[in-house]
Amino acid sequence: MRYLPSAPSEDRALLDAIGVGRAEDLLKGIPPELRLNRELELPPQASELDVLRTMTAFAAQNRRFTARFLGAGAYDHFVPTAVDMITSREEWFTAYTPYQPEVAQGTLQAIFEYQTLICDLTGLEVTNASMYDGATATVEAALMAVRQAKKKNTILISQGLHPHYQEVLCTNITPHEGLKLVQVALKDGVTDLEDLKAKLGPDVACVMVGYPNFLGCVEDLKAISEIVKPAGALLVSVTQEAMAFGWLEGPGKLGVDMACGEAMSFGNYVNFGGPFLGFLAVKDAYKREIPGRLIGQTKDLDGQTGYVLTLASREQHIRRDKATSNICSNQALVALRANIYLQLAGPEGLKGIAEQNAAKAQYLRQRLLALPTFEAVNTQPFFNEFVLRYKGDVKAMQKACADEDILAGLDLSSYATALQGCTLWCATETTTREQIEHLVEVLARIPSLA
Amino acid sequence: MALRTRESLIFESSVPGKIGMDLPHLDVPAAKDTRPAHLKRNAFEALPSVSEVDVIRHFTRLSKWNFGLDDGMYPLGSCTMKHNPRINEKTAALPGFTESHPMAQDIHVQGNLALMFTLQEWLKEMTGLPAVTLHPSAGAAGELTGVMLMRAYHLSKGAHRRVILIPDSGHGTNPATAAMAGYDVVELPSREDGTISFEDVTDPSTGKIRKGFATLVAELGNEIAGAMITNPNTLGIFEYRIKEIADILHGIGALLYMDGANMNALVGTARPGDFGVDVMHLNLHKTFSTPHGGGGPGSGPVACIAALEPFLPRPVIVRETTKVGEGEVATHSYRLDWDRPESMGKVHAFFGNFGIVVRAMTYCLSHGGDGLKAATLRAIVNANYIRKQLTGVFHLEYDTPTLHEIVFDDSIQTKKGVSTLDIAKRLLEYGFHPPTIYFPLIVHGALMIEPTESESKEEMDAFVDAMKKIAKEADENPDLLHQAPTTTVVRRLDETTAARKPILRWTKA
Numbered sequence: 001m002r003y004l005p006s007a008p009s010e011d012r013a014l015l016d017a018i019g020v021g022r023a024e025d026l027l028k029g030i031p032p033e034l035r036l037n038r039e040l041e042l043p044p045q046a047s048e049l050d051v052l053r054t055m056t057a058f059a060a061q062n063r064r065f066t067a068r069f070l071g072a073g074a075y076d077h078f079v080p081t082a083v084d085m086i087t088s089r090e091e092w093f094t095a096y097t098p099y100q101p102e103v104a105q106g107t108l109q110a111i112f113e114y115q116t117l118i119c120d121l122t123g124l125e126v127t128n129a130s131m132y133d134g135a136t137a138t139v140e141a142a143l144m145a146v147r148q149a150k151k152k153n154t155i156l157i158s159q160g161l162h163p164h165y166q167e168v169l170c171t172n173i174t175p176h177e178g179l180k181l182v183q184v185a186l187k188d189g190v191t192d193l194e195d196l197k198a199k200l201g202p203d204v205a206c207v208m209v210g211y212p213n214f215l216g217c218v219e220d221l222k223a224i225s226e227i228v229k230p231a232g233a234l235l236v237s238v239t240q241e242a243m244a245f246g247w248l249e250g251p252g253k254l255g256v257d258m259a260c261g262e263a264m265s266f267g268n269y270v271n272f273g274g275p276f277l278g279f280l281a282v283k284d285a286y287k288r289e290i291p292g293r294l295i296g297q298t299k300d301l302d303g304q305t306g307y308v309l310t311l312a313s314r315e316q317h318i319r320r321d322k323a324t325s326n327i328c329s330n331q332a333l334v335a336l337r338a339n340i341y342l343q344l345a346g347p348e349g350l351k352g353i354a355e356q357n358a359a360k361a362q363y364l365r366q367r368l369l370a371l372p373t374f375e376a377v378n379t380q381p382f383f384n385e386f387v388l389r390y391k392g393d394v395k396a397m398q399k400a401c402a403d404e405d406i407l408a409g410l411d412l413s414s415y416a417t418a419l420q421g422c423t424l425w426c427a428t429e430t431t432t433r434e435q436i437e438h439l440v441e442v443l444a445r446i447p448s449l450a
Numbered sequence: 451m452a453l454r455t456r457e458s459l460i461f462e463s464s465v466p467g468k469i470g471m472d473l474p475h476l477d478v479p480a481a482k483d484t485r486p487a488h489l490k491r492n493a494f495e496a497l498p499s500v501s502e503v504d505v506i507r508h509f510t511r512l513s514k515w516n517f518g519l520d521d522g523m524y525p526l527g528s529c530t531m532k533h534n535p536r537i538n539e540k541t542a543a544l545p546g547f548t549e550s551h552p553m554a555q556d557i558h559v560q561g562n563l564a565l566m567f568t569l570q571e572w573l574k575e576m577t578g579l580p581a582v583t584l585h586p587s588a589g590a591a592g593e594l595t596g597v598m599l600m601r602a603y604h605l606s607k608g609a610h611r612r613v614i615l616i617p618d619s620g621h622g623t624n625p626a627t628a629a630m631a632g633y634d635v636v637e638l639p640s641r642e643d644g645t646i647s648f649e650d651v652t653d654p655s656t657g658k659i660r661k662g663f664a665t666l667v668a669e670l671g672n673e674i675a676g677a678m679i680t681n682p683n684t685l686g687i688f689e690y691r692i693k694e695i696a697d698i699l700h701g702i703g704a705l706l707y708m709d710g711a712n713m714n715a716l717v718g719t720a721r722p723g724d725f726g727v728d729v730m731h732l733n734l735h736k737t738f739s740t741p742h743g744g745g746g747p748g749s750g751p752v753a754c755i756a757a758l759e760p761f762l763p764r765p766v767i768v769r770e771t772t773k774v775g776e777g778e779v780a781t782h783s784y785r786l787d788w789d790r791p792e793s794m795g796k797v798h799a800f801f802g803n804f805g806i807v808v809r810a811m812t813y814c815l816s817h818g819g820d821g822l823k824a825a826t827l828r829a830i831v832n833a834n835y836i837r838k839q840l841t842g843v844f845h846l847e848y849d850t851p852t853l854h855e856i857v858f859d860d861s862i863q864t865k866k867g868v869s870t871l872d873i874a875k876r877l878l879e880y881g882f883h884p885p886t887i888y889f890p891l892i893v894h895g896a897l898m899i900e901p902t903e904s905e906s907k908e909e910m911d912a913f914v915d916a917m918k919k920i921a922k923e924a925d926e927n928p929d930l931l932h933q934a935p936t937t938t939v940v941r942r943l944d945e946t947t948a949a950r951k952p953i954l955r956w957t958k959a
Contacts (some may be wrong), residue, residue, distance in 0.1 A: 001821040003533050003739075004828050005906035011831075014907055018834045023827040026834050027719055029688040029851035034725045040575055040718050042819030048537050051815045055808070059546025061561030063554075072553045073799055080471055082502055084543075086509045094519035094534050096526060096742035099886075102938035103517035103878055107744040110512055113460055116955040120496040126954050129745065132587035135799035143630075164799045171763070171795030172594075175601055175632035222488055249489050262799070272562050273552030273800025274587070275747035287952060293745065298948035304456075306940035310948040316590070316626035317889070321635040326626035329588040329735065333743030343460055343505045344470035347494040352473045354491075358481035381484040402558070410553055433477040 001045055065407040067435035069364070071385045071426025072214070072410045073134065073162050073240045073262065074270040077353075078430050083267040083340045093333055097293070101308045108307035111295040111332070114339040121242065121342075122259040123250025124281035128292035130331040131278030134240050134262025135168035138208065140291045140325055141260040141280055142169060145206035145234045146179060147289060147324070152205035152233070154180045158191040160213030162240050163415050186418075189217040189378030189387070197227060206234040211251055211259075212244055215424065216361075216385030217378060225255025234258065241265060242279070243428075244383040246345075246354025258282045267341030268334060277334040288314060291325030353429050357384035360427035360436075367440050368425065373397075377422060385426040387412065387419075394423060397446060404442045406435075455939055457511040461956050464498035470505050496956060515939045516744075517883050523905055523913050525836075527855045527886035527898025528621065528684055530714045530736035532829075535816065538740065538809035547808055552800035556785045562804065563784035567767045569811045570751075573732060576822070577710075578723025579753035585763045585802040589711060592731025592750025593627040593678070595763060595797050599729055599754060600676050600705045601631055602761035602794045609703065611675035615666060617646050619685060619890045624678045624709060633675060638663055640892050644685045644848035646695065667698055676705035681722070682712045684890040684898070686833060686852035696726025705729065705758075713737045714902065715830060715854035718823025722753075729754040738810035749806035764793040828903035829854045832910060836899055839914040843921045847893050854902075860895035868924040870895040872931035875942065876923065879935050880916035 020026060027035060046054070068076050087093055091106060098104030098111075111129045118127040131137035142155050155173065157166060166183075173179050184207070185195045191209055200207070207228045212218045221237055228235045237251035239261030251259040264276040282290055288311060296310035316323040345353060361384040368374045374388045390397055394411045401408035409425035427436070483490070500508075517524070524531040541547075550559050570582040586592035597614070604611050614628040617638040625635040639660040641647035648664040667674065677699060682688045689695070696706045708722050708730035714737045716722070722730050734740045735748035742748070754762070765786035772781045817825060830853050837846070837856040844858035860870040874884035874897075886898040901910060923930050935941065 001817065001824055003535060003816070004821075004824060004903055005909075006824075006828060010907045014831050014835050018831070018838050020834075023831050026827075026830045026851070026853070029682075029690065029853060030720050031690050031693075034690075034693060035720050036578075036718065036724065040819035040822060042572060042575055042822070043815070045818035045821035046815055048816070051537060051812060052541065054815055055541040055812055056544060056546075058561045058565045058811075059541075059544040061564060062546045062550045063558035063560075064546060064549055068549075068551065070551050070553055074552050076549075076551075078474070080502075082470075082506055086506060086513075088539065089510070089513045090518040090520040090534075091513035091516040092509075092518075093539075093741045093743050095516050095744050096524070096529055096531060097745040099526070100517070100874065100878065100884055101943050102875070102935050102940055103515070103883065104744075105939050106512035106514065106516035109457070109459070109515075110509070110744075112955070116459075116461065116496045119955045120494050132591060132747075132803075133799045135796070136587070136591070162799065164796055167796040168799065171598070171797055172630075174795070175598060175630075177632065218485065218489060220486060220489065245491070247491055248485065249491050253492070254488070269548035270551050271548050272550045272559065272804040274798065274803040275805050276799070287954065294952070294954055296948040297953040298944045300940040300943045302941055304940050306943045308943050308945050308948050310945065310952055310954075313949075315622075317622035319626070320622050321625035321629040323622070323626040323629070326590040326594060326623045326630050327588070328590045328623050329742075329746040329748040331587075331743075331747045332745030333741070334747055336744065340505060340509060343498055343500060343508070344502060345497070346464075346469055346471070346499045347497040348499065349469050349471040349473065350494070350497060351491065353471075355481050356473065356476055359476060359478050362481055362484075363478035381486070381489075398555070407551065407554065407558075429474055436478075 066405040067439060068407040069409050069425050069427065069439065070407050072424055073164065074273055075241055075243065075265045075428060076270055076430055077243060077265050077428050079267055079269060080341065080344050082344060083337050086340055087333060087337055092336060098309060101306065105306060108295050110336055110339055112297060112307050114335045115295060117339060117342045118279050118281055121245040121250060122281040123252030124259055125284040126287040126290060127279060127281035128290055128294055130335040131280055131292060132331060133274065133276040133278045135165040137260040137278030137280045138165045138238050139169050139172040141236045141258050142173065142206065142208065144289055144291065145236060148234065148286065149205035152203050153178050154182055154203045154205060156182050156184050156199055156204055156207045158184050158209045158213065159186045160191055160210040160215060160219065161208060161238050162214045165238060189215050189380040190219050191224065193227060200231045200233065204231065204233040206236050208236045208238055211237040211239050212241065212383050215387045216382040217380035218248060218382060221251055221254035221256060229255065236260060241383065243354055243357060246350040247358055247383050263338050266338035268337055275331055275334050277331050277338055289324060292327050292330060356429040360431045361386060364425060364427040364436050367436055371440065371443055373443065384428055385424060387422050387424050389421050390423050392446065394421060400446050401442055406439055406442060457508060459956050460498045460500060460508050461496055463500055463504060466499050468499040468501050470500055470502040495958060522881055523901065523909050524883040525885050525899045525901050526883065527900040528711055529886065530900060530902055532739050532902040533904040534739055534741040535813065538812045541812045542805045542808040560784055563767050565811055566807060567769055567784055569807055569814065572814050573751055573753055576717050577730065577753040578721030580756050581759040581762060582751055582753045583762045584751045584807050585798045586731065586750040586752060587798055587803050588746060588748040589731060589733045589750045590623040590627060591797065592752050593623055593709065594630055595752045596707050596729045596731055597627055597631040598794050599758045599761050600707065603758055604675055606792065611673055613670055613673045614675055615677040617679060619683050619892050620678065620680055621684065621709060621711060628678065636666060643850045644687045645689050645691065663695065667702060671702055674702060674704045676707055678707040678709060680709040680711060682715045682853045685848055685857050686855035687848065687850045688853060693725045711736060712854060714826065717826045719826055729758055734806050734810040739813040740806045740809040747803045747806055749803045760792040761794050763795065763797045764788055764790040766790060825903045832901040832903060832905055835910060836901055836914060840917055843918055844897065855898060855900035857893050858897045859893050863924040864895065866924055866928045868928045868931050870897055872934065873897065873920055876920050876931045876934040877916060879937050882913055882916060
């Protein structure tokens, strides 16, 4: 086995030094009746060439598309080559959590820079080293809000949150008896402010709103904040497409107390949904309550600047069952990718890419609406995603697209009765005009309705 | 040539006008500004203006301050820092995988579903448990999923049990997880051989009596939802009464959760399903060689008994076999089953850290059943070799047979005023990553060493040699250790001030 540094003479020397005849003798701590008395019924070891063939065959069974118009929480952005190249250095990808800061200053400084960038994008003051994904970051934000609010037990969630995030939230809130999740309805694609006011009682710990929301609509956080603040609840924005921060103001500047969501768009592939990058940023007042790893700047014995894991007394390895969360391993390497991406982009690049996303999505929407089979369902501003109703068989339309190597927008029919026949379309800087025209051509060819 | 000893924060190198990413040609009309004025992005305060050259040099220089697995032995106990095969990176980067969309229809992601299904089958065989989910993103996420499975199971029986038993040697994520799942934690004491005590234990320092497993079961009875037990435990010791513990728990309707962080000691030699475990998690980033990434991403699949399967996170992968005529090969198709009325719900926005699953599948195929077992045995040999070489040089609190890791402490060295921290810092100067230190909590000044199967005799001999020299230095020149490290890019850092006056981001001066 090529990964085992095994040679008969040395293996013997190791066993002799230990004083056993064979390796199996070292299993004596496991009672014999609890051991596996047969070999594993699995295929035998394989060469690198054979493994590569098997894995390539798996990958080949996936359908690849030349044009992709599907977003819904996983966005197809260009990944600069430098991101893959830098992160393939062993110093980055093989190391573990920086428990020994003197030999992990690279990782520590990089996370400190990442924290700085996420704070800049969100307009908030403190963020952690990462969460698993947008959905679990949303859970941690809700739990944190409830801890802050002490006796308040209700979490108001806008129906505009990604339905998967809502479900993950529900999974994790359910065990906490006494906590309540209450949905706030949408109106014209955004949170219904009248419904919000009606549900915003004294028991509400926090209000969670998409920015942009699952339907691609940009919620007016400032207007929502002006309703939520006087009621004494915390406002949490949930962003499933962080590229929007190049187009939209940071939620912290609009009155939110916490911003969470998904930042896979910075330097990562859609990759069947993971590894992705959850983020959670909060106001400075909550820094001792935030879950997860935090990196702080300090000095060494010689007065040199350096970085360390800090405020660890919030964490599971110190506080055990009183910790702010159980999170330990996070998405550090994905955060590094985002860090590299954002540094390459800089302020001009990020705004420029975001503007291109908006331009492509606006063009796509305009071209689709020119077809008789599509109609608008709301009037809200959007970033790179939008909903249109399709006046035909959505499944058949998706199939017609797939037959032309096009991945069509998402069928929203199963998500809410109000969304029957609705489709969610996405365009990014990777979408070309040619792809859009091809899509339109394919859609125009679909026999029209009876 | 001397490596740079300082690399400033990138923000300090920013020069307006520089850019590291040229925009693609825009082939559609520029975006109309539809945003309300107050929602329009204003200035950025930190995003740097730098070139691609600047960025690549920045991260290359920073990288050289990191100790990685390929720099040398990285014996962090309970972290299983084994070799990260490069083919895993290559397969995970195949465009067929990286381009596949999590909201695509099942028919378009058959390769992903087949791969996940296959890995689940391998993990079932290794754990002896009949159901697996790959959704949890890390070990702690796996624990949470597992404990919530237990909760769903009890609720389905109409039972509200509030307590989870956890040994004092357990990883901190165990109690944190139980609390996150709404349970009260009751600690199980360890006995003098390092395993869970059935009998009450008197704390030698306080004289306080700590209730043993048998007492707690008798007193709490059907209040107990289950126990979370790491096996082998964090001392590297197999909990040899595990089957008895399982039987007692089952007798009161409770369940046994196994923390599989140390599964590298068991694969191919013993299966949790065979010793009464009902639910457990595995760490693909430990046992299955996926890279640790500077702190993640990991992956924490959960395996469970049939009675817990209905509650698994949705969706689950279903394989459908097309019946064929005699002599023909059956074909399979895969679909995601969302219609799981008893499911605990989703635990990740999509299907967990799929890219990590691809790497673990690659590792499994490379090893095969025989290679997996060989790796386990070699990991155990390596840990016992180090145990043998260092016993007496460093104090070994528990003399019980150990498997894949070994925990020494600093009690010989403290007589000269040298602590575990000093030993760890001095080890950096010898070119090794230190072991896990001060964990498990039940060993004062713990040095927890897990070499894994990846280390050769030569590398271990060099490590042992360094540890022996350090022990000698501790005896003869303790100050050398107090001052360590002096050869790293920074010396010991002021963690107290970092926590008292936290600086958690760069701000413009």
